[in-house]
Amino acid sequence: MSILSTLTPSAPTLTAELVRPGDAGYDTARAAWNLAIDQRPAAVAYPETSNDVAAAIAHARQNGLRVAAQGTGHNAGPLGSLADTLLVRTDRMRGVHIDPARRIARVRAGTLWAEVVEAAATHGLAALAGSSPDVGVVGYTLGGGLSWLGRRYGLAANHVEAVELVTADGEHRRVDHKDEPDLFWALRGGGGDFGVVTAIELRLLPITQAYAGILWYPIQRGSEVLHAWRELTRSQPPEELTTVGRFLQLPSISEIPEPVRGKSFVVVEAYHVGDRAQADELLAPLRALGPVNDTVQTVPMPALSHIHMDPEFPVAGFGDGMTLGHLSVEAIDALVAVAGPEAAFPLLSVEVRHLGGELGRARPRNGALASLEGEYILYAVGATPVPELEAPVSSQVQAVIAAMIPWRARRSYLNFAETQRDPGTFWDALAHDRLKAIKAAVDPDGVIRSNHPVE
Template sequence: MSTDLVAQGLDQLTTDLDGTLFLPGDPEWDNVRRPWHLAVDQRPTAVVTALSTRDIVATIRAAAELGLRVAPQATGHNAAPLGDLAGTLLLRTSALRSVHIDAEARIARVDAGAQWMDVTGAAAKHGLAALAGSAPDVGVVGYTLGGGLSWLGRSLGLAANSVTAIEVVTGDGRLRRVDAAHDPELFWALRGGGGSFGVVTALEFRLYPITDIYAGVLFFPLERAEEVLRAWHSWLPSVPDEVTSVGRILRFPPLPVLPPHLSGQSYVAVEAACQLPVAQADELLAPLRALGPALDTFAVIPVTDLGLLHMDPDGPVPCHGDGMLLHDLSPAGVVSFVRSAHEALLSLELRHLGGALAPGRATGGGAVDSLDATFALFAAGFTPDAASGAAVRSAVTAVQYRMLPWSTGGSYLNFTERRRPGADLFGTGTYERLRQVKAAFDPGDVVRANHPVEA
């Protein structure tokens, strides 16, 4: 379509919106197009900041008529695989953050732009907890469509398995409410298959009667990384499903916003959340504490404070990261992991999986209802300039290359920040079924996702 006709169509869209349409050159352009990952340079045709479901419907219909695409985005975590967004309307849903808790039914209903910080506090007022991400400012919808790996995952499974209903605008501009009985194939695809099938306007999911949890971090000097992580790895077979833990190598930059024990310091750390009585958890942790941590932060905390446990950045940052799924490691694998921790990396972690995250544990799940792996690896670093960006990308690639002998060949969608073929992400059979759903509900490929499923 000609540039003039597109411009006329966007002018018409502006009059149909409760929100605002921004074009290149507008005073707020750089702010509204910027994702959470500040190193990603998004250059869409236009940006729509939605204030209603009506705005989402109007944007999709206009894009289809104008030969454009729509990329929904609440926070812009994991934005890198989207590319520069040429020929695309960036649909910002960040203003749509309403949360409703049905305490009796133990169900949360959240709008498209809700972040986990909006949900956890609201649920806690009723003595309930959600399967929230490790960072409070992660968008609920994107996290859940990608599977959703929480601190409660080994006992309660992926967050996508707790979804009970989804309201979504598909590529034809139709608002649908899908669940196990209504458009079940679309409901299946959205739970773990990513955002290729429509723009989610509301998500409903189960909550759990958890108020407090015993959680914390054991910090050790970085030079003890091999010793500590080998001990942690040996400790894992004794751990029940009620315990989720992470082995991690951390290098904190010298920033005044960080507490003194973190700013400019480097550690090997074991983080854990234990849904156990304190005495039982302490007995379980005793072998790790016997190593003599420099700092032990374990305490009974409100479940809402789990969002602080992983020490993720507080707000948008320039960064790059990527992950992979691993089989169980041999002792040599632990050594390779430690030796791959290049100084350019802020964080290199292994998240212990299994338990309710393992295949066969979920019933009635979606496209991704489990993770067939023992660990999820993620490596990341800050990239404030071109030189650091190159160093971090090289370091992340080196980690993945070094850990290939233990790779499952699969990926966890939310830890995958580089483009990968769909069959590699989902497996051939699941990907072909996802393609059929895409062809049925968005044959024109109007909706653009960071990890796309082709029609």
Template sequence: MTIALTDLPVTAGPVFVPGDEGYAAEVASWNVAIHHEPHVVVGATGAQDVAAAVRWAGTHGMPVAVQATGHGAVRPVTGGLLVTTGRMTAVSVDPVTRTARAAAGARWSQVVEAAAAHGLAPLNGSSTHVGVVGYTLGGGAGPLGRRYGFAADHVRSIEIVTADGALRTVDADHEADLFWAVRGGKGNFGIVTEIEFGLFEVAGFFGGGIHFPGSHAAEVLHAYRAWVAGLPEEMSTSVALLRLPPLPLLPEPLRGAYVAHLRVAYLGTAEDGEALLAPMRAAAPALVDDVSWRPYSAVDSVHQDPVDPLPSRDRGVLLGELTAQTVDHVLEVAGPQVDVPLMMVEIRHLGGAFARTPATPNAVSGRGAQYSLFAIGPGLPELAPVVDEVTDRLLAVETMPGGLMNFSGHAAPEALLANWATADRDRLLRIKRSYDPTNVFSSGQALVG
């Protein structure tokens, strides 16, 4: 499709078409396995740019996609209009109401830093490098979640541009159906330009990680299965089997190693945290143990997620319980004795506040699950078939119905819709038809093909 230079959208931010200098950098995603090729890209500087871009796309019958950081990129944008929001990075914190506001392209690191100045913390995910909006719209299951629930549970209001190009502010009292759907339904209903959410009085926590040798993976995983059953909601944990790269920035014992990595975040005293952690410290000898009391600004030390862009392909399922048979299956498929292209296999403890309906209900899926089982492999095209085949085998366990949107990967619309029970699924589709009757927003984790 050829777009005349005189027919491009008029915005304060830059506009690119294929062949322009800066086009490739503008469409680049953190997940470098995804290569976007839109007909037009608008680098939005504010909500009015987003609205103008969506209205322009409407006059040309174009689909519209959005990208902030590209951490959640699961399938490429081909054709149409891509709105990038990386220039929209404003963040503000109100310590009196314990709320924060974040623009479309803001990252959690900005919110963590701004909130920490007041002894407050947000419900960010495992990496503060990730964008606030996309993470939250997918639910958001982070290191404080067993105590406080999903990030989406604490959203107060949302500013969103819908398919008609209108800029709306929605909350529990204004367009409540749309407010319900966006919190959990991801980007299917429009482009969120700003979000307001609650903060919590958390200045520090007892946490970090323990890396165990891969040769002790069985002992660690079986000990974890027994241990988590009795943990209080103040303790959020996960355990991952990692195939670490031979990078100089890693400590020598971890460089190029296969390890079992226990992640811990406890909202209690260090003394109580030490006592709770003791059974896992006794499960196997540690290569590296850095669990300690730390300020919330050091929350990235829990999961130690990579910061630099990489190619990835991921998918997960939900579990009602973590049985010995499931642990044995995980070890059989992805343990240290097999050579499979999975960079990480994670078992995450859910339950607690994750399972409770918030004061203002939303469309977040996956409530009621006790655990998630999640895998990440390299997203290289030549490896995709084998990554998918191994992931299929890994996830062939006794699962719960439903799923977490942020852990659903590149699933097709019919598979994504299976994340919800029938009533919620029907409600989501009804709201989608009402606000986006021509399916303008059909990229990413689309509910309608």
């Protein structure tokens, strides 16, 4: 690795470590969290401060390169070729500061959700984290941020208080509702196209525990369990409850706990913040079906980052998602046929999360992704530890998506889109036009590139 390197003698001095093709550390530096993504950037920079970020952007411009910010590489798939791009990795810009009196977390760009959730919990506070502890806070929040508490509180992006970033012109900005409200609006659900974010301020909630866990059933009971789960979601359950209907086909590897290793299940996950008796009443019909295991219990908030069992280390896989407008009886039948015990190929996970509630309300102060359209969101994923699995896994993921097209909502959700999409599907037409105008104003040369560009 070369420190304080420059690509050309005339370029501005880089203050970040730079790793280039041919350097010993290049393969480590270019690796995304999703190990199946073979990204090969022109160079990788590791800024430690926002001044380093500004210098890296200036250096890229001088060398005719574009700039892509990356926290973890959980959603590196849609980026495409990085041959003309300086990858700015934020791994070394870590840390969270909690202001308990204001209930605000200031989170540096490379911080993972687990760090924020744990820090907030020490003050009796909770953040709108997603299912995985090692997803990056910034990438997740810029794309919207779907949490287990989303039905009650809405998208994480709409709980952002301020964003600090360096834009393509090298300017350091702190934007909020008062300062540069247009750019602040764009950053809340418009993705990473507007600059390199160096820190973000999030509002926290005074919640210390939840009633959450999984009801497990043999996969052969997929149809009756998912029909019963659909009934629960259609009964207008309180917004304090979020449930997931899911097929899980767990590989026989040591990272999976012994009792479920190598076995296939249909499960219902439940996440409830509120009165436990109310949750028990809502879950009673599913419990009456006799799950082989029931782990729903009162847990401290940080436990919510582990219940879904997302891998907490880099893995190779292929997944993709789609938003569903509604789920009819026929939709559940189609899902069971394509992803259940008779599936043509067993995927690690095919899940459907219940949306609605506050997620669906476009409040006037919300950002570019003011609400999530659709009552449900589907995500299908398979592991691809060896290249031979890539074709069967991706064709099975596509088969699941294709089978559910009759129930597809008009909009897709940026964070669950792991393939390139028409950007017009992420936002309504007005919001999309406004995002394009803000991008043109703040980055007229198109220096910053995100995984899901607005153009």
